[in-house]
Amino acid sequence: MNTNKLYYMQIVFVVFLNMAVGHAQEKYLDKNGDITFEASEKLFEEVKATNQQVTAIINIKTGEIAALALMKGFRFKNSLMEEHFNENYMESESYPKAVFKGTIIDFDFSSLTEVAQTFTTKGTLALHGKEKEVTTILLIQKESNSISITGDFKVTPEDFAIEIPKIVKNKIAKEVVVHIAFNMTVK
Amino acid sequence: MNWKKHTLLIAIIAMIFLIALYAKQYLYGAHRDIASEEATLELSAQALATEFITNQEEASKTFLDKVITVYGKKTAQESMSIVLADQVQANLLNDHPIDFSMGEVLYLKGRIIGYDELLEMVKIDQATQIIKK
Incomplete structure (x- = not known):
């Protein structure tokens, strides 16, 4: 009886262990992803910043993808621009992050190759206390032991209730181009 | 005249x-020269993460942009970043080699940029003065 119990416990343990390992391998992660956004206007100073500490996670079974960028992690060439971005436009102390949650449509991990393929991705981008549906095309490729994802999409300051003062309105593009580049490895 | x-x-x-x-x-x-600024506070990776987990809003007001010294056991590393106690991810300012082993208690100074719920870690950038104590 006792040995039987032990035997069952062992089975349960192995099953749980398998589930845990299986679960871990479903997710790919990048702790230092890149997001660059640009809203430059011709003839005026470049309005561009890069964050190299973005977190991105993808579930390769479901195609679910999530990314998180901390506002304070966006670095501009111009320090005053960086200060204004954080204090006046993004209000980073009250809204410290931008979060994207979405799904890569028809994602199939086994079909990924070393040649980048395009996938439509739908999701919600939340920042500055507002949310917006975003649909974009991502380029996805498999490398030796990682998944590389790149893509661009456009948003506007109005989408997120970010007010641009009149005095600088013509120096900042109406549409902000956001470029992402993630290189994800097994979590 | x-x-x-x-x-x-x-x-x-x-x-x-x-x-x-x-x-x-x-x-x-x-730009602000984080490397030459003195740390205003010294605390453990765990204590820092706990501040953000218990009250993110309050912690953001208190800690964002602050230069601090944080310490904890090294639990992971990538080319440019060190993870302390699975709770703080610090990205290094300079591209110098990280020659510390896993499990060693490290102290480092950097700027807090916020709490990352996906990773469940506090993120720090421009980290310098990485020392083993």
């Missing part, structure tokens, strides 16, 4: 020059 005019002219030119210089400094001033 003529002499007075000259002095006035020179004074005005000097003034314009100073204003221009000040404006340039304001518009194109240097």
Whole structure:
């Protein structure tokens, strides 16, 4: 009886262990992803910043993808621009992050190759206390032991209730181009 | 009279020059030099993460942009970043090699940029002065 119990416990343990390992391998992660956004206007100073500490996670079974960028992690060439971005436009102390949650449509991990393929991705981008549906095309490729994802999409300051003062309105593009580049490895 | 005019002219030119210089400094001033700033606080990776987990809003107000010293056991590393106690991810300012082993208690100084719920870690950038104690 006792040995039987032990035997069952062992089975349960192995099953749980398998589930845990299986679960871990479903997710790919990048702790230092890149997001660059640009809203430059011709003839005026470049309005561009890069964050190299973005977190991105993808579930390769479901195609679910999530990314998180901390506002304070966006670095501009111009320090005053960086200060204004954080204090006046993004209000980073009250809204410290931008979060994207979405799904890569028809994602199939086994079909990924070393040649980048395009996938439509739908999701919600939340920042500055507002949310917006975003649909974009991502380029996805498999490398030796990682998944590389790149893509661009456009948003506007109005989408997120970010007010641009009149005095600088013509120096900042109406549409902000956001470029992402993630290189994800097994979590 | 003529002499007075000259002095006035020179004074005005000097003034314009100073204003221009000040404006340039304001518009194109240097970035904050985190590496040369003193840490305002020293705490463990765990204590820092707990602050954000218990009250993110309050912790953001208190800690964002602050230069601090944080310490904890090294639990992971990538080319440019060190993870302390699975709770703080610090990205290094310089591309110097990280020659510390896993499990060693490290102290480092950097700027807090916020709490990352996906990772469940506090993120720090421009980290320097990485020491083993």
